[in-house]
Amino acid sequence: MDAGVRAREVTRSFGAVRALDGLDVTVPYGAVTALVGANGAGKTTLMLILATLLAPDSGSVEVGGHDALRDPVAARASLGWMPDVFGVYDMLTAEEYLVFFAEAYGLPKAEGVSRAHELLQRMGLAEWARRPVHVLSRGQKQRLGLARALVHRPKVLILDEPSSGLDLKSRVELRGLLRSLAADDGAAVLLSSHVMSELEIADRVVLIDGGRTRGEWDAAELLSGRRVPWLVRALDDQALAVALDRAGVPHSSASGAADVRIGPLTEEEAAGVLSGLVEAGVRVVSYTPAGGVLESAVLAAGAEDEPDEHGLVVDGAWRREEI
Amino acid sequence: MAGVRGIGLVARQELRTRVRARRWRLLLGVWFGLVGLLTFALWAAYDGGYSDRDLGVAVYGTLLLLVLLLVLLLAPALASQSVNGERERGTLALLQLTGLTPGEIAAGKLVAAWGTGLVALGLTLPFLAWPVLTGAVRPVTALVSVLVTALLMGVVCALALCFSAVAARGVASALASYLTVFGMLIGTVICYGVYFGLTAPSEGSGASEDESRGWWLLAPHPFVVLADAAPETPPRPVCGYTTLPPTPEHPQGERVRICPEEEPAFDLLGELRETIRELRAEDVDYVVSDTDHGTHRYTYQENASGPVWPYGLAVNLALGAGAFAITVKRLRLPVKHLAEGTRLA
Numbered sequence: 061m062d063a064g065v066r067a068r069e070v071t072r073s074f075g076a077v078r079a080l081d082g083l084d085v086t087v088p089y090g091a092v093t094a095l096v097g098a099n100g101a102g103k104t105t106l107m108l109i110l111a112t113l114l115a116p117d118s119g120s121v122e123v124g125g126h127d128a129l130r131d132p133v134a135a136r137a138s139l140g141w142m143p144d145v146f147g148v149y150d151m152l153t154a155e156e157y158l159v160f161f162a163e164a165y166g167l168p169k170a171e172g173v174s175r176a177h178e179l180l181q182r183m184g185l186a187e188w189a190r191r192p193v194h195v196l197s198r199g200q201k202q203r204l205g206l207a208r209a210l211v212h213r214p215k216v217l218i219l220d221e222p223s224s225g226l227d228l229k230s231r232v233e234l235r236g237l238l239r240s241l242a243a244d245d246g247a248a249v250l251l252s253s254h255v256m257s258e259l260e261i262a263d264r265v266v267l268i269d270g271g272r273t274r275g276e277w278d279a280a281e282l283l284s285g286r287r288v289p290w291l292v293r294a295l296d297d298q299a300l301a302v303a304l305d306r307a308g309v310p311h312s313s314a315s316g317a318a319d320v321r322i323g324p325l326t327e328e329e330a331a332g333v334l335s336g337l338v339e340a341g342v343r344v345v346s347y348t349p350a351g352g353v354l355e356s357a358v359l360a361a362g363a364e365d366e367p368d369e370h371g372l373v374v375d376g377a378w379r380r381e382e383i
Numbered sequence: 384m385a386g387v388r389g390i391g392l393v394a395r396q397e398l399r400t401r402v403r404a405r406r407w408r409l410l411l412g413v414w415f416g417l418v419g420l421l422t423f424a425l426w427a428a429y430d431g432g433y434s435d436r437d438l439g440v441a442v443y444g445t446l447l448l449l450v451l452l453l454v455l456l457l458a459p460a461l462a463s464q465s466v467n468g469e470r471e472r473g474t475l476a477l478l479q480l481t482g483l484t485p486g487e488i489a490a491g492k493l494v495a496a497w498g499t500g501l502v503a504l505g506l507t508l509p510f511l512a513w514p515v516l517t518g519a520v521r522p523v524t525a526l527v528s529v530l531v532t533a534l535l536m537g538v539v540c541a542l543a544l545c546f547s548a549v550a551a552r553g554v555a556s557a558l559a560s561y562l563t564v565f566g567m568l569i570g571t572v573i574c575y576g577v578y579f580g581l582t583a584p585s586e587g588s589g590a591s592e593d594e595s596r597g598w599w600l601l602a603p604h605p606f607v608v609l610a611d612a613a614p615e616t617p618p619r620p621v622c623g624y625t626t627l628p629p630t631p632e633h634p635q636g637e638r639v640r641i642c643p644e645e646e647p648a649f650d651l652l653g654e655l656r657e658t659i660r661e662l663r664a665e666d667v668d669y670v671v672s673d674t675d676h677g678t679h680r681y682t683y684q685e686n687a688s689g690p691v692w693p694y695g696l697a698v699n700l701a702l703g704a705g706a707f708a709i710t711v712k713r714l715r716l717p718v719k720h721l722a723e724g725t726r727l728a
Binding site (some may be wrong): 073097109111112113114115129130133136140141143145147149150151152156160161163164165166188206208212 | 389391393399400403404428446472473474475476477479480481482483716717718719726
């Protein structure tokens with residue numbers, strides 16, 4: 061597999077705390093890889109090491125085909141990095157901000173200006189080009205940060221908690237951008253998150269916990285044949301319950317909740333249940349995996365892999381955010 | 384990327400931020416007003432007791448030392464949060480990951496801080512220029528003294544920049560920078576005093592009391608460097624010790640302390656220069672000759688006591704260079720050891 065990032069047996073300790081304990085991760089080109097794990101799992105430490113900001117205690121790291129430990133300068137030239145905290149020069153305009161970083165990456169001034177305009181257009185920030193950065197909303201700043209990470213046309217993108225603190229609209233827009241970067245530009249995109257709903261845009265999922273890789277899955281593979289709960293909403297709750305009972309589909313409804321939880325079901329089974337409901341005359345208005353297909357699948361896979369030691373589902377370590 | 388381009392890029396960015404920030408414009412305005420006020424106060428204080436020429440000399444010397452003091456107090460404010468402030472804003476790591484080298488980032492920040500300080504120094508030039516224009520102070524004196532002031536400001540900027548790269552918090556680096564300036568101004572004098580006391584000859588030791596001791600401790604003092612480096616205005620002899628020709632009473636020649644007969648105009652720079660050179664000189668070379676009136680004429684020999692400022696300036700520049708090297712080292716990636724509570728990004 062042609063990979064933008066390849067890390068093997070990476071370890072890093074801070075005093076007595078072992079943040080990474082022999083972690084492996086591979087980020088292929090042309091795909092979005094989600095690095096998921098609870099707070100303290102080691103995501104940010106790994107991101108800092110991959111970005112060549114922090115040295116690991118041991119292990120090997122390759123970024124953009126360069127040994128990031130022996131030749132960090134070459135590795136840096138091929139990677140774009142966006143931290144979870146947006147770094148801002150308050151006094152610059154959005155355009156100046158991008159042109160400055162373009163020049164810092166070695167682009168000639170004229171090319172930097174042209175690249176800045178191109179990115180501002182792509183990020184939907186063209187009308188904000190001449191406005192000071194500090195007047196931008198958090199979502200706009202996040203998109204500007206992504207533009208900055210892309211200014212030197214990197215083939216590898218490392219994004220730490222890119223959706224952190226974004227509203228629904230901004231989050232959806234960011235997802236679209238990331239998908240486009242991987243699919244259209246062929247970039248290797250690695251994003252970390254403790255928000256499981258981020259997984260929806262991922263082609264691959266890497267689950268880490270306690271500084272170790274707990275699993276790496278292709279998103280399609282992960283979904284194939286895996287049973288997850290589904291949520292159904294109908295105009296007539298009574299008719300829905302009757303139809304589900306007749307079909308023998310287990311269901312439950314929280315008091316006061318509009319949705320009825322059914323399953324767990326595979327995608328194929330879920331499609332069959334939906335057909336049955338429609339045939340039974342139930343007027344379904346909403347039918348969706350509970351908490352996201354991938355989220356449920358990863359949680360299930362993680363629980364299957366390490367059910368007792370990590371207790372990913374039962375200990376509430378995950379913060380689940382609906383969008 | 385060429386070094387100069389990278390340095391220029393970082394410096395431009397820093398200066399652009401400062402120019403757009405209202406507080407910097409305000410600070411420079413206050414600076415200009417303060418120096419103007421000091422100049423006016425000095426003219427008023429010295430007026431009346433001197434000729435026009437001597438008044439210019441007196442005002443120039445005092446004003447220049449006050450400007451140096453202000454510059455040394457301003458310099459830490461210019462650079463003591465350059466690195467950790469950027470880290471706190473979350474932009475330092477972004478900058479470090481670009482094609483800019485640690486040296487370019489450090490030099491760019493130093494140039495910006497120093498450049499801002501030079502603008503402030505430039506604002507004092509109209510006030511310092513007046514004694515030059517009236518002929519009281521030689522242009523070469525003004526040129527050298529402003530140049531030395533600028534260099535000393537650069538040294539303090541480099542030290543403050545270093546503290547900002549070492550300390551995680553801006554408050555800590557600002558405090559360390561001001562303590563360093565305090566050490567340069569007061570600490571050197573205290574060290575000299577202590578050293579002088581400890582090495583004072585005890586009674587009956589036979590050691591001469593005029594022996595120079597510990598002048599090198601005062602050499603790095605910014606005022607000493609400035610005063611000693613600036614060419615004299617007007618040229619003045621210094622007091623010192625010499626041995627008179629042998630007489631029947633003193634077959635070996637009497638050892639005496641002599642000073643010029645005529646007191647020159649008050650010149651703070653000259654006073655300082657005289658003091659430090661006197662400290663250094665064990666024996667000032669005077670030519671003693673008989674006069675028609677049966678007295679001796681003492682003719683001061685130029686360079687009788689060697690200049691002190693090259694040593695002092697060298698120590699200061701070495702400090703600045705060392706501080707800059709540490710700054711560059713602290714900006715290198717990847718970071719191996721992370722101090723507790725420090726975040727990289």
